[in-house]
Structures are given as structure tokens and as C-alpha cells.
């Protein structure tokens with residue numbers, strides 16, 4: 478009998494809310510890390526446009542392009558056997574009219590083996606969410622801190638406008654989104670939103686009462702260069718592990734210890 482858990486589909490993901498089962502989501506951007514993340518048993522992998530920052534080294538997510546998202550999503554989609562794979566729609570690929578948004582989101586589903594898209598927006602993106610959903614494209618919405626609106630929001634700040642946050646989440650729910658990311662909002666507002674919507678809320682910096690949580694893989698692994706946000710717990714220090722391993726290799730080459738007989742051919 479196979480020990481591989483069955484594939485998480487959008488309906489199974491949604492059903493976890495009613496079942497009271499917490500949902501774990503983590504980002505990944507390439508084949509080897511997506512395989513490890515998938516094997517660890519998370520319910521969903523997000524190919525986030527955070528790749529512009531943590532993989533490409535840019536100062537914001539605004540630099541990610543649709544072609545780049547598809548390039549990374551194709552690798553992640555091929556690696557995942559269990560997790561639902563959701564791909565971020567980069568700025569401004571869904572802000573260019575609903576027909577162009579369908580065309581762009583459809584490219585993600587046609588050119589990768591991923592199953593859903595995510596877009597930043599609530600009330601303001603109702604028309605686009607409805608259009609994508611009626612085209613058969615599952616949509617995860619994203620409200621609260623919206624990294625693609627960093628300039629309008631004046632930086633990466635906790636969002637506290639309760640009425641706006643609630644309206645955004647409820648609008649996304651009504652428009653047919655299957656889930657909503659709540660980023661950097663007070664825990665009590667996230668709790669209220671989670672109770673008020675029918676679909677799973679996935680928090681990042683939104684407290685413990687969301688239906689699930691998402692983290693950026695590089696933050697979790699201790700690979701983030703520079704500032705790691707307060708909400709992003711590091712479960713490992715792979716940055717130090719990698720630097721130490723490379724330094725040992727450098728030393729062994731310099732000292733003539735590597736390669737030894739064991740790594741040599743006769």
C-alpha cells in the first residue's frame with residue numbers, strides 16, 4: 478500500500494475549514510526545495526512573487542514578471558505530488574482588465590502543472606476574481622498588507638482598518654475565491670474575519686486563529702539575507718550550515734585534503 482497521501486485538491490483544501498483542521502502553506506520556488514516541502518506534508522505550496530526578493534535579491538515583489546512566475550511554477554508543479562500548488566499573479570498581470578487577467582492566469586494553468594492562482598485584492602478585485610472563477614481558475618485572494626502596494630501603503634506596515642479588512646475578505650468570499658491570505662493584520666481582526674467568511678483564511682502575521690498559516694520558505698529555513706520580519710519564525714539556520722560547509726570545502730581544497738583517495742579514480 479502506498480504511503481503517499483492523496484493529492485490535495487481545491488475542494489479538499491476548502492473542506493478543511495469546516496472540519497476544523499489547520500492548514501499549512503509554505504512557499505517554494507524550485508524543484509529540489511518543492512520536493513522537500515511536499516514530502517514534509519504541507520497542504521499547499523505557494524509559488525509566491527516573494528521570489529523577487531528572496532531568490533532574485535530585489536527590494537520588492539514588484540519586479541517579478543509573469544514569465545518568471547511561470548518559469549518557477551513549472552519546476553514547483555513538477556515536484557509536488559501531494560500539495561495543492563498556488564501561483565502568485567505578479568504585478569500588474571491581473572490589473573489590466575478582466576479578459577487580459579483571464580489570459581494571464583490561464584497561462585499559469587496551461588504552462589505549468591499548478592492548480593490555482595493568488596492575487597492581491599479584495600473589494601477592488603471582485604470583478605477579476607469573478608471572471609477568473611467563472612473561467613474555471615481557482616483564486617486565492619490576499620488582503621491586509623499587500624506587498625505589491627508597498628508604495629501606496631507607505632511601506633510594509635501592519636494594516637488596522639477593521640472595516641476595510643472585513644469588507645475586503647467578505648467581498649473576496651462572495652466573488653468566489655476559495656481562500657484568502659490575511660497578511661500582517663491584528664490577531665483579533667483576523668479572528669473576526671475568519672468567523673465571518675465561509676472559506677479558509679491563511680494568515681501570515683495575523684495571529685493563531687486563522688484557518689491556516691503561510692510562511693516564506695527562506696524565512697523558515699534561516700536563509701533570509703538581512704531583516705527577517707517579526708512574524709516569520711526561523712525553524713532552522715541553514716544560512717550558517719551552508720556557509721560552514723562551503724568554508725570547510727575551501728579549507729580542505731587549500732590544505733590538499735579534498736579530494737582524498739575516496740573521491741579519486743584509478
Ligand code: KIV
Pocket residue numbers: 504523524525526527528565658660681691692693
Ligand atoms: O509572495 C508571497 O510569498 C506571499 C506570501 C507572503 C503570502 O504572498
